[in-house]
Amino acid sequence: SATAAAPFARSSPAALRRLLSALAILEQRDGVLNAGSLSAVTAAQKLGGSVHAFVAGSNIKGVAEEAAKVDGLEKVIAVENGAYDKGLPENYAPLLVENIKKGGYTHVIAGHTAFGKNLMPRVAALLDSQQISDITAIEDEKTFVRPIYAGNAIATVESSDPIKIITIRGTAFAAAPVASNSAAVEDGVDPKAENPTEWVSEDLAKSDRPDLATAPKVVSGGRGLKSKEEFDKIMLPLADSLGAAVGASRAAVDSGYADNSLQVGQTGKVVAPQLYLAVGISGAIQHLAGMKDSKVIAAINKDGDAPIFQVADVGLVGDLFEKVPELTEKLNKA
Numbered sequence: 001s002a003t004a005a006a007p008f009a010r011s012s013p014a015a016l017r018r019l020l021s022a023l024a025i026l027e028q029r030d031g032v033l034n035a036g037s038l039s040a041v042t043a044a045q046k047l048g049g050s051v052h053a054f055v056a057g058s059n060i061k062g063v064a065e066e067a068a069k070v071d072g073l074e075k076v077i078a079v080e081n082g083a084y085d086k087g088l089p090e091n092y093a094p095l096l097v098e099n100i101k102k103g104g105y106t107h108v109i110a111g112h113t114a115f116g117k118n119l120m121p122r123v124a125a126l127l128d129s130q131q132i133s134d135i136t137a138i139e140d141e142k143t144f145v146r147p148i149y150a151g152n153a154i155a156t157v158e159s160s161d162p163i164k165i166i167t168i169r170g171t172a173f174a175a176a177p178v179a180s181n182s183a184a185v186e187d188g189v190d191p192k193a194e195n196p197t198e199w200v201s202e203d204l205a206k207s208d209r210p211d212l213a214t215a216p217k218v219v220s221g222g223r224g225l226k227s228k229e230e231f232d233k234i235m236l237p238l239a240d241s242l243g244a245a246v247g248a249s250r251a252a253v254d255s256g257y258a259d260n261s262l263q264v265g266q267t268g269k270v271v272a273p274q275l276y277l278a279v280g281i282s283g284a285i286q287h288l289a290g291m292k293d294s295k296v297i298a299a300i301n302k303d304g305d306a307p308i309f310q311v312a313d314v315g316l317v318g319d320l321f322e323k324v325p326e327l328t329e330k331l332n333k334a
């Protein structure tokens with residue numbers, strides 16, 4: 001009735017927060033929790049209400065128990081079923097929707113990763129909610145900040161949907177630490193739906209180098225490297241001397257110098273390492289969109305007017321084929 005609703009309409013911010021409940025979606029692979037996905041917990045905590053986490057897959061118990069140690073989590077909802085191992089969205093979206101309905105969550109948050117980007121639009125569609133993508137800040141429970149036009153403009157968006165389906169930019173929210181909490185672990189509902197999609201196989205690029213998305217140091221090569229042979233010969237020893245991950249511009253990827261998975265930028269990965277060293281990269285806005293939040297940006301380019309120098313903290317104008325091997329040698333001696 002109208003009278004019963006009145007206290008909520010005039011409720012204090014503290015009372016409102018009690019009504020908020022967020023579900024953070026965690027990622028796992030082969031029973032190992034993806035620590036980067038704990039950024040979703042940090043974002044969920046910023047809303048100020050209760051926070052639960054969700055995991056699904058085979059042998060999920062260990063992952064759920066590790067997640068239960070994350071500070072600030074009230075509950076971990078776990079669903080044990082191999083059908084969810086690879087995060088196939090056709091399987092995972094109906095599962096998540098059932099658990100969102102059961103838990104009565106007001107906010108559902110996942111990383112803006114391959115997993116989250118694949119899954120969350122389907123979840124949003126099933127819930128008839130408009131997804132809010134790739135946010136970098138939370139202003140209040142209905143107001144979110146997200147970069148648009150490759151980071152050239154920042155939009156502040158407000159959502160009136162009862163359930164907010166959100167993906168977050170991992171570099172904008174630190175991963176919640178696995179501490180010594182002991183949140184309750186609870187079995188979620190499993191609709192065990194029949195599915196038209198089946199996982200056949202995957203072909204993973206293996207590398208001993210740090211993961212590009214989370215590495216504290218990244219060295220990226222561009223079209224200036226001229227060929228795949230030169231890219232490998234110049235960039236890989238430099239990366240190894242710094243213990244850095246390797247990245248590339250789209251021009252380098254399109255020319256076949258580097259693998260697709262290494263692309264940094266608007267249509268590649270967004271990184272924000274402590275150190276980003278751009279080699280033979282001009283600094284097009286689409287490239288800057290993926291790395292301009294790096295703490296220290298260094299660039300080596302033979303063209304002193306290259307736009308990369310406008311965002312670089314440290315620059316070296318010179319021929320990369322001469323300067324990079326010299327730098328690598330000095331680093332190896334240091």
Ligand code: FAD
Pocket residue numbers: 221222223224225248249250251252263264265266267268269279280281282283284285286287290300301302303306318319320321
């Ligand atoms: P170039 O612009 O050709 O620059 C090469 C640089 O190397 C030059 O500055 C040159 O001075 C320098 N150089 C050459 N030889 C040497 C040498 N011997 N020593 C030192 N320096 C040397 N790009 C991305 O990177 N990531 C993206 O995600 C991305 N998404 C895009 C999305 C859209 C919709 C569009 C339209 C474009 C996108 N691009 C993206 C492409 C982007 O616009 C640029 O074309 C690209 O970043 C250029 O790559 P580059 O800097 O390696 O090459």
